[in-house]
Amino acid sequence: MLSPPTEESPSALAPVRTERQNLIERWAARHGVDAARRLAEAEDLADAVAAEITPDNTVDTYAKSWRVWTRFCNSTGLPEREGSRGALVAFVTWMLREGRQNGTGYAPSSASTHLAAAVVELRGRGVKVSGDDQAEARAALDGLAVKLLQAGERRGRGQAVGADIDGLRAVARACPDTLTGDRDKALVLTGFSYASRSQDPAGLLAGDVTLHPRGMVVAVLTGKTKHSVRNAKIRYADDPEVCPVRAWTAYRARLVAEHGEQWADLSTPAFVGIDRWGHVTGGMGPDAVTRAIKRISQRAGVPIAWTGHSLRIGLASTARRKGRDGIAIADQGGWARHSRSMLGYMQIDDGWDDNASAGLT
Structure with a gap:
């Protein structure tokens, strides 16, 4: 409102x-x-x-x-x-x-x-x-x-392309063995798992992410509605290559090892900016997150570059394709249940499989 x-x-x-x-x-x-x-x-x-x-x-x-x-x-x-x-x-x-x-x-x-x-x-x-x-x-x-x-005139950029599992694997494989690479991998894999907007990882502190025997919990406090402020549970993935929990722990451990124990403080930014020389420049802002996601996807050779909203769209459409319940998807991504925007993301896949005319003849 x-x-x-x-x-x-x-x-x-x-x-x-x-x-x-x-x-x-x-x-x-x-x-x-x-x-x-x-x-x-x-x-x-x-x-x-x-x-x-x-x-x-x-x-x-x-x-x-x-x-x-x-x-x-x-x-x-x-x-x-x-x-x-x-x-x-x-x-x-x-x-x-x-x-x-x-x-x-x-x-x-x-x-x-x-x-x-x-x-x-x-x-x-x-x-x-x-x-x-x-x-x-x-x-x-x-x-x-x-x-x-x-008149055949379509204006605007249209809906961003959604991230998918193949794209996540390509991203994970393309990330270099550096702190920046570990940060990039954690940013994308965790962001996909809780359907992040660009401002969400930018607003996270290290203390907002807690480990659990079954995975991790991300306290998303930057949402605009009562639904989007949430504790998103992220489980260990069966495939270690694209596991967001392992990616997060590896990134934070490397940050502390290379730049000092001060980064173990829970009040430090969850995701840090890193310049071309490997220096930590502070926390990432929403625009930096958006630019990073685009750059990461281009480095991985994703056919259409991702935007800051691609992870959010990707969680909704991929989870729907895998048969996840709409309410569970809404709760994980911070949508109101039966949200029109969430249903629109799902329609990317539902338009063919859940089609009113399919199988009638």
Whole structure:
């Protein structure tokens, strides 16, 4: 759920503050000054909680989408602080036709994100945006997206390719016998096993990974939902070559042996950056994880290079192909049960085997 923006300029906050002051005055008239003060403090707490639970990447999306909205307003001469039906429909039309900075149109999925975030930003600035008007803009966006498909125009990168078992074996064999190679192998094999996003291994500390007689437990604390914050259990693999538990223990043991006992501290990053000379540079960020996964897959000769989302897609599609229960897959990967995105990943394989027309004739 989109939350209100957390940082605003004084001019942007003015309508919000005026509305809040009017609300406090109504509370005072209705309940008395002391009750109004306590209600105002509760509102401040609610604002602080919203800011606290809003992920950084969501805040970044709001800021980016507001910049797209302001470019649209500058291009069309429409006022920034109006969210009328016509303005919103014009916004999505503009985005699909010419909205990107290079003059080309956005992919419908990107336009949908910018529409939702721009509406949140408008409301956060005190602009009244009707739910019906927003719904009409979204209906216009959906209709225009169909027109693009009918014209044979497909925009966007499409879904990332999913990692698979053959690819994991190729990665394991291509990793050099160095600390970087051990780190790469552990990053990919463990990430696949708990369907990681790029931010997940970047956010892990050594203490978030604990060994167990049957494998290891990864405490994923960087998720955006109550489902994605989880303790993912990873068992020893039957094939030692692609065993995530063995890869993790080998990597961490080598890190301590080559760079000192300080890396045995549970508060150190789980996955470290390593430069070309073998120096440890600190923890890996999400972008570094994404770049590493692409580089690792290219080194292994994977036909289509993996992205930061390939491990996540790969766990869902491969587990489904192996007959794993959908609920078990959801719990392991941190999806809500019957998640549409998870089911979409599974459909990569289900479209042939679990096909309504198969075997009818």
